[in-house]
Amino acid sequence: MQHYLITGSAGFIGSNFIHYLLGKYQDCQVVNLDLLTYAGNLANLADIQADPRYHFVQGNITDQHLVEDLIGQYQIDVLVNFAAESHVDRSISGPELFFETNTRGTWSLLEAARKMRVGKFVQISTDEVYGSLGPTGYFSENSPLDPSSPYSASKAAAEMLVLGHATTYGMDVNITRSSNNYGPYQNPEKLLPLLITNAIEGRDLPIYGDGQNVRDWLYVEDNCSAIDQVIQQGHSGAIYNVSAHNERTNNQIADLIAERLDGKIQYIADRPGHDFRYALDAGKLERELGWQPRYEFAEGLEKTIQWYLDQEDWWRQLKG
Numbered sequence: 499m500q501h502y503l504i505t506g507s508a509g510f511i512g513s514n515f516i517h518y519l520l521g522k523y524q525d526c527q528v529v530n531l532d533l534l535t536y537a538g539n540l541a542n543l544a545d546i547q548a549d550p551r552y553h554f555v556q557g558n559i560t561d562q563h564l565v566e567d568l569i570g571q572y573q574i575d576v577l578v579n580f581a582a583e584s585h586v587d588r589s590i591s592g593p594e595l596f597f598e599t600n601t602r603g604t605w606s607l608l609e610a611a612r613k614m615r616v617g618k619f620v621q622i623s624t625d626e627v628y629g630s631l632g633p634t635g636y637f638s639e640n641s642p643l644d645p646s647s648p649y650s651a652s653k654a655a656a657e658m659l660v661l662g663h664a665t666t667y668g669m670d671v672n673i674t675r676s677s678n679n680y681g682p683y684q685n686p687e688k689l690l691p692l693l694i695t696n697a698i699e700g701r702d703l704p705i706y707g708d709g710q711n712v713r714d715w716l717y718v719e720d721n722c723s724a725i726d727q728v729i730q731q732g733h734s735g736a737i738y739n740v741s742a743h744n745e746r747t748n749n750q751i752a753d754l755i756a757e758r759l760d761g762k763i764q765y766i767a768d769r770p771g772h773d774f775r776y777a778l779d780a781g782k783l784e785r786e787l788g789w790q791p792r793y794e795f796a797e798g799l800e801k802t803i804q805w806y807l808d809q810e811d812w813w814r815q816l817k818g
């Protein structure tokens with residue numbers, strides 16, 4: 499039976515991951531450590547709050563003593579760090595919190611995991627650590643890191659700390675770098691849910707610049723299955739890209755949503771330092787661990803649109 503400490507799992511990807519774990523493994527124990535910032539929402543986990551396998555603790559990942567206590571109390575074998583400030587635009591207007599949570603927070607978790615001898619440490623990172631691509635080519639795990647924003651720089655720095663602890667102290671670590679996730683429970687500050695919910699509300703769909711920027715879209719459940727496989731089978735110290743090879747321009751995304759929900763696109767000022775294109779080569783994960791995504795983009799998008807149509811109360815509270 500595995501005992502997990504999962505940080506930030508009242509957020510988007512973390513809450514999907516807890517649902518995935520509890521659905522897949524009957525005999526596991528899961529502790530969710532979450533600060534409940536604006537991005538954390540216990541409503542995401544309402545259906546499992548009474549599950550005896552699940553325990554919620556409100557707290558900050560920068561609180562090393564708290565993390566050490568939790569590791570001891572719950573006999574944690576695996577620590578998965580989802581907790582992060584994740585929105586690029588917020589990192590441009592207020593960068594310090596990104597360093598504090600994403601970089602300092604990862605440091606505290608690493609130190610706690612080292613002292614308490616946690617078996618496995620998994621850092622959830624991002625394709626944004628590679629920076630921007632031109633119109634062709636793909637990032638592999640060996641591509642140089644070249645982050646563009648305070649957000650991606652804070653995540654790249656955190657990765658370096660993880661690798662340093664692995665080399666120096668022999669900790670068993672993995673890093674996953676996924677492309678843009680989409681699906682249920684994503685905060686409507688992010689492109690896809692913003693466009694969907696704006697269209698439902700009859701508001702314009704805001705697109706930065708000329709809308710030619712490209713993102714590589716991954717249905718969140720596919721990211722969860724990849725992370726689970728990395729925990730179970732990942733080679734110690736390995737980094738894995740996670741992508742389903744769904745590159746789309748922002749214009750293509752906006753057109754699809756505008757057509758499906760009768761919305762109107764509005765072009766607005768570009769994001770400073772806006773990365774042009776992200777595209778990942780996920781061949782290592784596929785070859786070494788046999789991982790494959792389940793969802794085609796059209797299916798994932800329709801499921802996502804349907805979820806937001808069905809969950810108006812959930813997102814209206816966040817937007818309000």
Ligand SMILES: Cc1cn([C@H]2C[C@H](O)[C@@H](COP(=O)(O)OP(=O)(O)O[C@H]3O[C@H](CO)[C@@H](O)[C@H](O)[C@H]3O)O2)c(=O)[nH]c1=O
Nearest residue numbers: 584585586624625626677678687688689704705706711748
């Ligand atoms: C919010 C917003 C975004 N955009 C554009 C900017 C990007 O080219 C694209 C996606 O923007 P966002 O949804 O903010 O996501 P992006 O900056 O790519 O970053 C996301 O994806 C990353 C992985 O690539 C994660 O590490 C980040 O945490 C996550 O926020 O849409 C717009 O055109 N209009 C908007 O209103």
